Amino acid sequence: MNWEKFNPLMFLMALGAGGISVIPFAIFQYTTEHGKGLVTLSQMGTDSLAFISEKEMESVLGIDNKASLILVKLSTIGTEDKFRKDFAELGISEDMKTWQEKIGGIIGTIAGTFNLLTMITTLVSLIIAAVIILVIIYINTVNKRKQIGILKAIGIDQEVIIFSYIFQALFYCIAGIFFGLLLIWGLTNIFTQNPIPFPMGEVSPIITFPLLAKSSISLLLISLIGGFLPSWQTARQSILDSIWG
Amino acid sequence: MIEIKNLKKIYDMGAIKVKALNDISINIEKGEFVALMGASGSGKSTFLHQVGLLDSPTSGDIIIDNINVLDLSEKEKTLFRLNKLGYVFQEYAILEELTALENVYLPVLMMGKSKQECIAAAKEVLEKVGLGDRMDHFQKELSGGQQQRVAIARALVNKPKILFADEATANLDTKSSIQILELFRELNKKYGQTIIMVTHENFHKKYVDRIIYLKDGKVIKNME
Ligand SMILES: Nc1ncnc2c1ncn2[C@@H]1O[C@H](COP(=O)(O)OP(=O)(O)OP(=O)(O)O)[C@@H](O)[C@H]1O
Numbered sequence: 001m002n003w004e005k006f007n008p009l010m011f012l013m014a015l016g017a018g019g020i021s022v023i024p025f026a027i028f029q030y031t032t033e034h035g036k037g038l039v040t041l042s043q044m045g046t047d048s049l050a051f052i053s054e055k056e057m058e059s060v061l062g063i064d065n066k067a068s069l070i071l072v073k074l075s076t077i078g079t080e081d082k083f084r085k086d087f088a089e090l091g092i093s094e095d096m097k098t099w100q101e102k103i104g105g106i107i108g109t110i111a112g113t114f115n116l117l118t119m120i121t122t123l124v125s126l127i128i129a130a131v132i133i134l135v136i137i138y139i140n141t142v143n144k145r146k147q148i149g150i151l152k153a154i155g156i157d158q159e160v161i162i163f164s165y166i167f168q169a170l171f172y173c174i175a176g177i178f179f180g181l182l183l184i185w186g187l188t189n190i191f192t193q194n195p196i197p198f199p200m201g202e203v204s205p206i207i208t209f210p211l212l213a214k215s216s217i218s219l220l221l222i223s224l225i226g227g228f229l230p231s232w233q234t235a236r237q238s239i240l241d242s243i244w245g
Numbered sequence: 246m247i248e249i250k251n252l253k254k255i256y257d258m259g260a261i262k263v264k265a266l267n268d269i270s271i272n273i274e275k276g277e278f279v280a281l282m283g284a285s286g287s288g289k290s291t292f293l294h295q296v297g298l299l300d301s302p303t304s305g306d307i308i309i310d311n312i313n314v315l316d317l318s319e320k321e322k323t324l325f326r327l328n329k330l331g332y333v334f335q336e337y338a339i340l341e342e343l344t345a346l347e348n349v350y351l352p353v354l355m356m357g358k359s360k361q362e363c364i365a366a367a368k369e370v371l372e373k374v375g376l377g378d379r380m381d382h383f384q385k386e387l388s389g390g391q392q393q394r395v396a397i398a399r400a401l402v403n404k405p406k407i408l409f410a411d412e413a414t415a416n417l418d419t420k421s422s423i424q425i426l427e428l429f430r431e432l433n434k435k436y437g438q439t440i441i442m443v444t445h446e447n448f449h450k451k452y453v454d455r456i457i458y459l460k461d462g463k464v465i466k467n468m469e
């Protein structure tokens with residue numbers, strides 16, 4: 001057998017569960033193994049590996065409780081850097097890589113593409129939201145031009161009038177944030193239960209709090225501007241222009 | 246109470262200058278009910294806008310309650326209108342999203358009063374204009390005459406020194422117009438409310454104390 005061309009996956013597939021295989025360790029050592037089953041994670045890197053138990057490995061390699069690599073699974077994704085810092089503070093000076101750095105290459109590029117897509121869609125939705133809020137408040141103020149003029153005439157302060165429209169815009173904004181969060185929650189749930197298969201593994205969306213906070217605050221700011229601009233534009237007109245113009 | 250000296254309002258239309266008010270000087274006393282009459286384009290509305298601080302004249306003085314109101318800043322003018330002046334326009338222009346009561350208590354709220362005080366003041370004046378049983382109605386649930394009475398109540402709620410009305414009954418039928426005129430007269434007689442009213446209708450003359458006739462921006466007749 002040509003060990004250099006050895007592909008454990010093809011080998012195990014050909015063998016099937018229960019068959020006997022010879023797995024090469026460190027080129028010179030051999031062990032005889034029973035194929036226990038096939039691992040399918042639809043993840044390229046994993047599916048083409050053969051797995052053996054820790055006990056088996058230690059007996060073959062003659063080592064005990066040693067590892068060349070430790071994988072740490074975090075309960076929340078997106079906190080990699082914080083943990084790296086924490087580990088460093090605990091005095092661990094070994095080389096530490098986040099999953100993005102470790103995987104690198106094509107997956108890193110794909111992850112980057114996803115991030116870029118997220119940024120673009122966020123930006124586009126924010127622009128759409130801004131325009132919609134601007135248009136709604138603009139139409140409202142134009143329709144109420146005469147009323148705004150009369151309110152100013154009877155002594156209602158211009159700022160109070162502008163504030164009432166900003167308040168209206170904020171109402172739309174908060175409703176938008178609420179429904180947006182609901183939608184995100186629903187979609188994340190669906191895609192977590194039914195991840196999208198990709199060659200390098202299954203992909204499901206992850207929403208982090210900083211992302212949500214950033215989007216919500218941006219929407220809030222945009223609504224403030226969207227409420228202020230048109231109402232200010234209408235409210236600053238002279239009273240007579242508003243009433244009769 | 247109102248002293249108007251050499252009031253001029255000239256609209257500069259480029260080639261021509263329209264002298265909408267051409268040197269008007271008159272006094273109006275506290276408690277007077279005055280009608281402004283004259284042909285269309287004679288300057289009645291323009292006069293009311295200047296005296297009511299809705300616009301700024303080209304020259305002249307307007308002294309209300311010993312204050313030269315033309316010296317006030319825009320913000321001070323807004324406050325002056327809120328505190329001392331009341332307006333009724335041809336369009337009733339009450340807010341459709343609010344009930345009659347809420348429409349009337351809005352100007353009181355702007356004065357920084359508590360909600361109870363606002364409601365009490367608004368109720369009192371709505372009773373006065375005969376809408377005690379329509380307080381919770383919205384605009385669309387009120388007749389034209391009733392809407393105009395809400396607007397009058399809103400104009401009166403802060404107890405203004407002067408009530409201005411520019412063709413306040415022009416959109417109403419004769420019966421509703423008479424009700425409004427009688428309300429004005431009652432407010433004037435019973436509470437001493439000063440009222441300056443623009444009108445075209447000859448039958449309105451019998452309700453007022455004094456009529457000022459305008460023609461081409463000048464006072465041509467001033468009769469008690
Ligand atoms: N914004 C304006 N720009 C230019 N000219 C104006 C303006 N407003 C009014 N005028 C002119 O000033 C004059 C007086 O107008 P005003 O509206 O005071 O008349 P009025 O007596 O109220 O008339 P009506 O009975 O029709 O309401 C008119 O000749 C009018 O064309």
Ligand SMILES: [Mg+2]
Nearest residue numbers: 289290291411
């Ligand atoms: Mg007029």
